Amino acid sequence: MTAPLDLSPRAPSASALGPVARAGGRDARRLKVSFEFSPPKTPEAEENLWLAIRRLEPLAPEFVSVTYGAGGSTRERTHRTVLRMLKETSLAPAAHLTCVDASRAEVDSVIKDYWDAGIRHIVALRGDPPGQIGGAYMPRADGYANATELARAIARIADFEVSVGLYPQVHPESASAAHDIDVLKAKIDAGATRAITQFFFDIDGFLRFIDQVRKAGVTIPISAGIMPVTNFKGLRRMAAPCRIALPDWLGNLFEGLDKDPETRRLIAGSVAAEMCARLEEEGFDDFHFYTLNRADLVYAICRVLGVREETAS
Numbered sequence: 157m158t159a160p161l162d163l164s165p166r167a168p169s170a171s172a173l174g175p176v177a178r179a180g181g182r183d184a185r186r187l188k189v190s191f192e193f194s195p196p197k198t199p200e201a202e203e204n205l206w207l208a209i210r211r212l213e214p215l216a217p218e219f220v221s222v223t224y225g226a227g228g229s230t231r232e233r234t235h236r237t238v239l240r241m242l243k244e245t246s247l248a249p250a251a252h253l254t255c256v257d258a259s260r261a262e263v264d265s266v267i268k269d270y271w272d273a274g275i276r277h278i279v280a281l282r283g284d285p286p287g288q289i290g291g292a293y294m295p296r297a298d299g300y301a302n303a304t305e306l307a308r309a310i311a312r313i314a315d316f317e318v319s320v321g322l323y324p325q326v327h328p329e330s331a332s333a334a335h336d337i338d339v340l341k342a343k344i345d346a347g348a349t350r351a352i353t354q355f356f357f358d359i360d361g362f363l364r365f366i367d368q369v370r371k372a373g374v375t376i377p378i379s380a381g382i383m384p385v386t387n388f389k390g391l392r393r394m395a396a397p398c399r400i401a402l403p404d405w406l407g408n409l410f411e412g413l414d415k416d417p418e419t420r421r422l423i424a425g426s427v428a429a430e431m432c433a434r435l436e437e438e439g440f441d442d443f444h445f446y447t448l449n450r451a452d453l454v455y456a457i458c459r460v461l462g463v464r465e466e467t468a469s
Contacts, residue, residue: 174430174433175430175433175434175436175437176426176429176430176433176460178433178437179433179436179460179461179462180460182462186463187436187441187442187443187461187462187463188218188377188379188441188442188443189215189217189218189442189443189444189445189458189461189463190217190218190219190220190221190352190379190443190444190445191212191217191220191221191444191445191447191454192220192221192222192223192444192445192446192447193205193208193209193220193221193222193223193237193447193449194222194223194230194448194449195222195223195230195233195234195236195237196233196237196449197233201449204449204450205237205449207451208447208449208450208451209241209245209247209451211451211452211455212447212451212454212455212458213245213246213247214465214466215455215458215463215464215465215466216246216465216466217247217248218248218442219247219248219249219250219277219317220241220247220248220249220250221249221250221251221252221277221279221319221352221444222234222237222238222241222249222250222251222252223252224251224252224253224254224281224283231266234251234252235251235266235269235270238250238251238270238275239273239275242273242274242275248276248277249275249277250275250277250278250279250317250319251270251275251277251278251279252278252279252281253266253267253270253278253279253280253281253306253310254281254282254283254306255282255283255295255299255300255301255302255303255305255306256282256283256284256293256299257296257299258296258299259296259298259299260298260299260300260309261298263299263300263306263309264309264313267309267310267313267314267316268313268314270316271313271314271316275316276315276316276317277316277317277318277319278310278316278317278318278319279318279319279320279321279352280303280306280307280310280318280319280320280343280348281303281306281320281321282302282303282306293329303320303321303343304339304342304343304346305346307320307343307346307347307348308346308347310347311346311347312347317349317350318347318348318349318350319348319349319350319351319352319379320340320343320348320350320351320352321351321352321353321354322336322340322351322352322353322354322369322378323336323353323354323398324353324354324356324358324361324362324365324366325354325356325358325361325365325399325400325401326399327339328397328398328399333365333368334368337368337369337372337374340369340374341372341373341374344374344376348376349376349377350376350377350378350379351374351376351377351378351379352378352379352381352444353378353379353380353381353444354381354398354400355381355382355383355400355446356380356381356400357400357401357402357403357406357431358401358403359431359434359435359438362380362435363435363438363440366378366440377442378442379442379443379444380435380440380442380443380444381444381446382428382431382432382443382444382445382446382457383428383446384424384425384427384428384445384446384448384453384454384457385406385410385424385427385428386417386420386421386424386453387420388406388407388410388420389414406427409423409427410423421452421453424453425453425456425457428453428457429456429457429460432457432460432461433460433461436461443461445457
């Protein structure tokens with residue numbers, strides 16, 4: 157006689173679940189998150205930016221950063237946005253600063269102005285030539301030549317926290333990952349206190365690179381740059397100058413969805429949440445989100461990671 161089937165509900169084993177489900181099974185925890193915004197160009201864009209800021213502010217990020225356009229093209233808007241954040245929110249704003257198309261004296265003046273205004277964190281980047289993202293960089297004779305020189309200038313002027321960039325897939329002007337690590341160590345010697353990586357999609361490659369960085373003796377915090385993708389064509393335009401590899405599976409997910417933004421958003425949230433959950437399982441606990449001035453996807457991903465609004469005790 158055949159035994160009756162056991163149809164009672166069973167708890168799924170952890171191995172049967174994906175990284176997002178496993179993340180949801182863990183208690184709320186305090187990972188380190190930070191958010192990047194861009195200065196708005198129009199009144200409507202400014203309204204959308206501040207909706208995003210207010211939505212993410214209760215998550216109590218480590219810091220938020222405001223970008224600086226190629227050639228310093230958004231200098232005044234960056235400055236204005238950072239100061240408003242400082243005055244009207246509980247956030248710790250960091251201002252991006254580049255050394256493109258400016259003299260050392262001009263850059264030093266901006267650094268001093270930030271310190272006098274109460275800003276204590278600068279993201280020091282070499283930057284791209286005006287209108288030429290990924291184009292050939294030619295330093296001014298009277299300017300800072302690179303991010304290492306810029307970090308040294310910032311540290312000389314005041315006791316800022318200084319974040320610098322890091323490419324997990326080799327900088328487009330670099331000969332090797334080993335050279336990139338040497339450059340990072342030079343930036344640290346110059347005063348850098350944190351590194352923020354460019355966005356990436358090769359998790360295994362990222363983890364191998366970070367292992368190399370740590371084995372080289374680098375101990376400063378490293379934030380993994382996460383880009384929730386809703387427009388694959390736009391992503392390709394951003395990735396090409398930086399030589400960031402986009403996997404075939406990512407393109408396949410967005411194929412045929414040019415006129416379906418809602419489905420693209422669902423896929424974007426799923427991909428980014430899975431990346432972060434997997435990285436957390438590998439021991440990574442510091443994430444920097446490129447928000448593109450939108451909060452909904454980033455907020456949802458933070459929920460997956462167990463980052464919750466801080467409540468009054």
